[in-house]
Amino acid sequence: MADPKAIFERLKTLPDVTFHRELAMSTNGPLATFGTGAAQPSKIAVFEMPEDRAAALRQAPDVLIEPDRRLNVADPALGAAGVLPDPGRLATPGETTSLSFTVQGRDGTGVAGATVLVQGRNFPVQGITDQNGRVSVTLIADTPGTIQNVYVRPASDYWERSIDRPRLSASEDNVIALEPLSQLMPDFPSRQQFTWGQRAMGIDRIPPTYRGDGVKIALIDSGVDVNHPDLKGRITAGFDLVDRAGRHWDTDEVGHGTHCAGTVTGADNGRGIIGIVPGAEIHVCKIFPGGRFSDLIEALDYCIQQKIDIVNLSLGADAGSIFVSRKIEEARQAGVACIVAAGNVADQPVRFPGSLPTVFTVAALGKADTFPADSNHAEAVIGQPTLDGYFPARFSCVGPEIDAVAPGVAIVSSVPGGGYAALDGTSMAAPHVTGLAGLILAHRADFRRPFVNPAERVQRLFDVLMACCRPLPEFGPGRAGAGLPDATQALGLAMAPAQIPRVAAPGAQVMTEVQLLLGTLRSAMERAGLSAASVV
16 A cells, blocks of 8 residues: 555645645554455545545545545524414515514523524524523514514523414514523522433432542533533543644533533532532543534544543534544544434434444433423423333434433533533433443442453443343334433442343454444435345
8 A cells, every 4th residue: 555645745735635634543453454454544634625636536546535524513402493384474575574582581680692593484583682681683584473483592591492373573572581490490500409311310329429430531522611610620631623722622612512511520519410420530622613523533532542431422423434433443442432422313314423333322312391391392202201201302313223312301401601501412311321331430340350452341331331221112113222221220239230241252342344334334325215224
């Protein structure tokens, strides 16, 4: 095979090609070759070039090229407001109407920073409230009578609200009242408490001395607001790939990473929420906003170098990547376990990298009576809840790649600025499993023994997570995997602890390049509407 550096240098001389950076790939272990035995490059590089140039380069035998696709932290909330049949007239294009809203708490206090989304028969419009809770939006080709839904999503501390067929006025202020989170969580946040999701997984039933001490967990996400009261002093190490200077991983412009961090490691300080592993060592790899496959590869490199035990990946993409697949397997061989969100596209195949066989993939469930009936959280309900109120989340991706299901509807956790918010998503479900995985590594005696290799340790962790689940056959195929994990079962504290299967022989731990390629191919075929039954 040609020298990668020589190829890179030649590409740098082309006038329509811009070089960005190089990334390292392992030259050791099972992924050093394809199934054919041909040597693989030890380096990859990120170039920007026209599509026709990339197409021409793909013909070269010594070059493997794939798009550096964007990743996303999809949020089902803003797309969940359904459009109802409307008896009113359809406004003609070109008409505009202004509407004013005041969003306030029940005590009349204006709610600042709330997103107001107005969905009509034509074009949805939105705005964000000012310090007094006021916002004006301009309808395009709609009137107050054609508005189907108004959805209000507060930045923090209140429940969201969804109003179907609202009665709106173009001449007067439209007042929308929100309920505080304490409506369903008494004395919150002044009194610390477990969330419904943590209780569903039995986190409230384990000894308070089980804190995850000694375990290293990384969140590859949008950064973390380290000044939040529940996170202050908890996170001291990180890596910033957004500004490339590595200095601002301790801020979070998106809010997603801070929410995930609260579920995993919120401080045991007597207020707000308590994380599942408040004693774990937490690292932050910031790749959002704008994260791409190359950023994920670089973040995983950081995790390998830092000897991270568990990585939370509340992210995904519509298509796969050979390079990312190889890096995740490289991480697994180094002992890094990846817990991945399944994705938030209702009834669609699991998103990449959750579609890989080398990760632990988590779908989302909800529980009745844990959110207001007039919130968008209610849109997540599908089917008849179980006797104890659990239901599969409507927005969750489905498929045989699902390993388990965890709480992901109306999950209350920390958000930037010191407040708390209730969010939906498989992104919220994955951190529950990440936290439980940290407890398992820290407190199960069988993880104190030596393993044949690091990948065996990862597989053992995945086996324990699967074995501790409560089956949920009511959810139907492809929605729950092994079921809902239970912490008392996982930690051997239950009256009848779950039986953990024996780890396979070392040879079975190797995930070959061919298997990774088949997994990526299966995912692509399913998204194209083709049968993947013959891809095994």
